[in-house]
Amino acid sequence: MKALARPHVATTATTCPYCGVGCGIRARANPDGTAQIEGDPQHPANHGRLCVKGSALGETTDLRGRLLHPMQRGVDGSLQRIGWDAALDHVAEGFGRVIARHGPDAVAFYVSGQLLTEDYYVVNKLAKGYLGTANIDTNSRLCMSSAVAGHKRAFGEDAVPGCYADLEQAELIVLVGANTAWCHPIVYQRIVKAKEGAAPPRMVVIDPRRTATCEIADLHLPLQPGTDVWLFNGLLAYLFQHGAVDASFVDAHTAGFAQALAAAQADAADPAEVARICGVQLADLLRFYDWFAQCARTVTLFSQGVNQSSSGTDKVNSIINCHLAGGRIGRPGMGPFSLTGQPNAMGGREVGGLANMLAAHMELDNPLHRQLVQSFWQSPRIAEHPGLKAMELFEAIGAGKVKAVWIMATNPVVSLPDADRVKQALARCEFVASSDVVTHTDTNAFAQILLPALAWGEKDGTVTNSERRISRQRAFLPIPGEARADWQIVCEVARRLGFAQGFCFESAHAIFAEHAQLTAWRNQPFSQDGAPAAPRLLNLRGLAQLDRAAYDAMPPLQWPIAADGGTERLFADGCFAHPDGRARFVATAARPPVHAADEAYPLVLNTGRVRDQWHTMTRTGKAPRLTGHVAEPFVDMHPHDALRCGVREGELARVHSRWGALVARVKHGGGILAGQVFVPIHWNDQFASDARVGSVVNPVADPVSGEPEFKHTPVCVEPFPVRWYGFALSRRELAPGDLSYWTSIQGDHFRRYEIAHRERPAECSAWARAWLGVDDQDADWLEYEDHSTGVYRAAHVIDERIEACLFLSARPDLPARHWLAGLFAREPLDESDRMALLIGEPADPGAATGPIVCSCFGVGRNTLCAAIRTHGLETPAQITARLRAGGNCGSCVPELRQLITQVRAEAQV
Template sequence: MREAVATTCPYCGVGCGVLARADATGTVSVEGDPAHASNFGRLCVKGAALGETTDLRGRLLHPQVREPDGTYRRVGWDEALDRVADGFRRTIDQHGPDAVAFYVSGQLLTEDYYVVNKLAKGYLGTANIDTNSRLCMSSAVAAHKRAFGEDLVPVCYEDLAQAELVVLVGSNTAWCHPVVFQRITRAKEAGAKLVVIDPRFTATCESADLHLPIKPGTDVWLFNGLLSFLFQHGVMDAGFVDAHTDGLNAALAVASAEAGDPAVVACICGVQLADLLAFYRLFARHERVVSLFSQGVNQSTSGTDKANSLINCHLLSGRIGKPGAGPFSITGQPNAMGGREVGGLANMLAAHMDLHDPVHRQIVQAFWSSPRIAAEPGLKAVALFDAVLEGRVKALWIMGTNPVVSLPDADRVRQALLACDLVVCSDIVECTDTSAHAHVRLPALGWGEKSGTVTSSERRISRQRPFLPAPGEARADWRIVCDVAKRLGFAEAFDYAGPHAIFVEHARLTAFRNHETANDGLPAAWRQLHLGGLAALDEPAYDALAPVQWPVRDDGSGTARLFEDGRYAHADGRARFVAACGRPPVHAPDREYPLVLNTGRVRDQWHTMTRTGKSPRLAGHLGEPFVDMHPHDALRSGVREGELARVVSNWGAMVARVRHGGGILTGNVFVPIHWNAQFASDARVGALVNPVVDPVSGQPEFKHTPVRVEPFPVRWYGFAFARRMLPVAGLSYWTLIRGEQFWRYEIAQREQPKDGGAWARTWLDAAGADAEWLEYEDADTGIYRAALLRDARLEACVFLSARPDLPSRRWLARLFGQAQLGDADRACLLAGEAPDADGDPGPVVCACFGVGRNTICAAIREKSLDTPAGVTAVLRAGGNCGSCIPELQRLIADAHAESEA
């Protein structure tokens, strides 16, 4: 095994440090980096399973171009790059620079982001470059700029340890940011209180001292009510407000008018008045309050106002710019913040400067010595794809993202790509829902192969370092962009030797004319984003760069917390209260679409599963798309738990398994965002989501789409295991799940085959002299089971039934690890059950250690375990990332309730 390489996890914005090792065969092992201040060696299960995701199965390894018949032809880099450059040049010559566009990703490194923004805004002259960060953090960005004058996150992770009260708003932190949640858990153990504000009762709520299940979209009323309550009760830092803020009277006038009476607020938000007042009093009584907010706030047509209404409460009470206090936007992607630093959004310039400001444009153009600079903000994500469909954008380059799955009204996005003259996709995956429509596919480097930096939620810059060789002909994104820029005639400006040169240029730009006045009389603009202390790094120092939080001082040291001096980034140095008005969502439920759809993540998957879908460990917890709904709504909709249902909106439809998770209010449903055409037959929830956006930030409304749920009738349900991938054409429903030595399929069919045995033999390819076929059929109950063996080794099996309550899958998975099956195993296969209770560990609860629910429940009963720590001591479950601890708590409570019954 080679020496460990210190790098950074490619998942959420926590920015955990990772030590990665690759042996001579390419097998990768990872562990947390104990020296990294973001995580001190801790990793969530997704980070711990990174080694399972670095294989080359499904990788795009060579440039490809699409032929007229729709097939793809492998080409050399020169032909592919010439085609991209020629297409962009021809489009600009005929239609102007705004006829081309880029849609990029928070998966890019800062250096990649920097060069593509430089090319678009400074050389092509268009601001039509946006990012999938628009979908997750742009409302927070807009709120920060309105309140602070710049996109600034004032707090750091260490503030969680010093907080007396932690407020989580619209964030299932236990699942989405488990390492941050471990910090919150330790703060609670030290005496801090935890309030969770979320319409759903999530895993995070299990640990809360108070859960406020507010109606979706009512956050502004909640926090306007808090602002009014704090003012009425004298919880105001008058000295701070007078010296460092403006706009209080206007914000208070709005808050008092619409939310001055807590009883009215409780009614609007749909919570108990006593619970509402309990939250307000907790906030009022504790000086050190950290309020973390995420997608539940941002992904809304009023997301910017929601964030500002929360920030207002911190400004009024002076709970900002001091240890243990402040509003904290926690980001969803590994480099959402790094992309924002270099102008990754369509309305921004590099180094936190603004496109609408002529002084800022002059500064950036002067630094770049560019022939032009984009003069107007570009098209934001949803509007960008509308422009593609309408023919106003004719050439589009998509980098590292999958908008046919992830954007709202996703079927319209697919139509836009079909209508576009030139679609270029840079990606690591050959076949995605998006790349299926590309004219040119460009193979990019993936995690473990590329070199550069990312910035975490707390402004901490960390290195991503390569520990694997570049596969095939894959290239770094920055290099691909530079190669096209050179073909467009901009060779001198894009002649970088490597990512070090790009990073240093980025650092120099953050310091360029970053002061109130310029000695040479040229324009200047003061920004808190300042990497001047890194602007002179040589290449060895860049390679060895330790994690550091910006602003970075001249001596290279970082800054943990902002605003401690009371200085904000508005021209007068003062923060702004923002008068935030509560607004109902644009589309309300009605008789046709009576339910409200909320979307989000599950614990062990990531985005559209192009990486996590490769990991058997991560498929164990929730392997199938589902619609979580209240039993009463299911009854009214005519669907039952475990059966399939169709979820329909005015924009699209999908099919998923009905689930009663126990945390859904009546009138609401929840569907995860992850599944795509590679892993499920019809589960892209983006196709349902309404495309309305926040008027300030342009962020789409992913948390409130009116839908209906209706039966998806099938004649039989089933599942299959096979050592090879099986054909899915003709199946009415299927989901693909990766196992250790097999592929698992959950399937259903509207029509029952006339001969189940013949159908199963054909599907599993049971022909051949060496094939041994075992089968059992009960025509009266509609049950059919069969297994294919070769040399007594299990090759495949299929279980079919007219009912969805099929046998457990976990014990069957174990049989694929055996070299041969004995008589007892064969009998169990046909009987459809494990040989004994110990043989079936049940559904995975702890993915880190592969511990199942049955195993945990048995240990709780037999050893009288009453705490998660007790379970960890016996089974290790919960002892790594901790994201399963809420589920362990529930299992313990259920077991004790059963024993007392």
């Protein structure tokens, strides 16, 4: 009998939807709605490697929670399904009515780096070229706009000079405000590989926290938050004092050096004073300065720790100044390098997604650019002045100046600073529409119309990564329900507003072709006074005539793109995008953050990501293997600060500022210095009772870029008293009700709830049965209670399979969750399992694997420590050989190093 041939399953080359690294993926759809995911070895951004978030994408493509049909909110707040025609008519009528009464600046769009370039292009075209308003901004304002402003001031255009390949050729790699190991893991792995090579680069990490990135650093400078400009002004002064300025480069290719140097010397001529202000050791500061002066091939990578500041643009320019001074730009192994936060933050900037930009990197305040774009679009009007930046936009909504807003693929009620005011603004807004892939978000609760958009795996278009590389994001999943591409939704509304001629696109390819043609449109040297000038760097002339087949097959390419391909590095010829071809030094005067810590708010709040989650968790929160590493919101603080604040590790604390408050679990050991605290950005009202860090963050923004001060908010931390702590694992969703504290996250076959309350139930058994939904008094119900200690344990079993379990205690030191999670995959439960549930610990001590460290292979802390002790493991590679941990994406390798050090220290004691 012949063996049956396996059916061929098509593999689709696409791009990861997470960070700005832009990793290539090979994806195959499974019949159950999940997908098989692997790295694309042919993609130049990642060469086949993926971080754990990218590897777990196949677990996030199901339809749980998806918005599948247009919905309208009724007067009672409930959502009713409506047809597409009705939904689109509502949006067009809402915008049209407001414009007719109040003019185009009374409407706005707030969009996202999650959109594809084609989506971004049509909504920007509609707003600026047809409605005539520049009130379109993006959540990229919150992460990248300081880099944009810094690039434009220095280079004349928003352009990252280098490429990832420079990391393999550098002598010195400097990471500033970037926990690359967790936030850009594949870039970090390239650095790790370079460090393991024959000529390893030195590596300096400049960050207030000692993060996982520091584990392979040769030097860590834990500078005080907000002191970056002092640090780099001091470096510029040092380079001049020690003859490390490339005078010929400066004279031939730059302008403004004398002014920048004077500003630097005024603030930071004395390294000892710089070290004092920055809070670092003088010897370490001088070592960094000396290395930078010695190493021509230096790459400085910077990210949110630089950008998200009230002086973010100056921080960016202070870094660029040092590279320009030494001529360290445009050649292999050197240059300032902005690590982009979102997958298409750069693509959005290319098509004018920010309120102060036009498409194709042209400027709203340049009349020649406005005329050029309007003539290309043949549009009835063009916005004549910059629009409202993100924070200004929601202030205007709250004040009633903007009366209609369309939000796309983002969640500002969670992500913006002073987020409770954003809530209030949207509650007052006359008309709110939201295009999204999920039904319930903190922001969607305020929308009158919900429009179902395509998600990753279903939509088709392009994205641009941190190194200017345009890659295709291709569909490989069927379109669910009535979802539509964002560009299609925008075009339909534009037609209803009377603009059919400008929005007759039938495909993403047609939009991309128009975008590429606009970048090449009259893109030759010109200036307003007729003097010679450099052409715009963003030029896709080589892609402007792509047919549909060539677009579908388009390989990853770096712009500018001529007929013979892309461009790896910019400025190799020393010619920049300012009219005179010269780069600009920018005089950066150091200044402290606007709000300083004081007696009432003595600690400084820093915010950021955790390793395995993304943004507000609407996607990563679905993947069980991404929830084990960090399962609930926390406030990381130094033990001395915790003692002064009267809070203890493992207990709950309230973190509050002048703007708002949150509740989170106290944690130590995250590399935080005294006087500072750290809270992750991901949790929101869908996953926790009160953990939106945006509600706490101050609303101060950089005056140039408009980017908020996420890294420096004065706060107070105080106890959040409760009578009991607990947790539950349940196969079905539970309603938290009036619990004082709760968090919820997806596990494998269950949801996990961490809970606490100010009052203990009068009858724990009755309360537990009611909360877990156990109505049958004859149910297979296991329970144990010790009134003297306040301990209560219960489990519900159906057909010898655990349905739910609940553990309560007067103290936070509850049983480990990880071995209990394993019981949900076991059928049937045996007597030892039942006894373990009541005792609160596994019958086999080896089953208590501990908190997950390696998410790729599910390896826990206890398992790793035991292997290190038993087998004398001394390197991450040895751990990988024995347990596989660290052998896939490598994101956990810094933690493996920490565990090796810890076990060694314990053995010596």
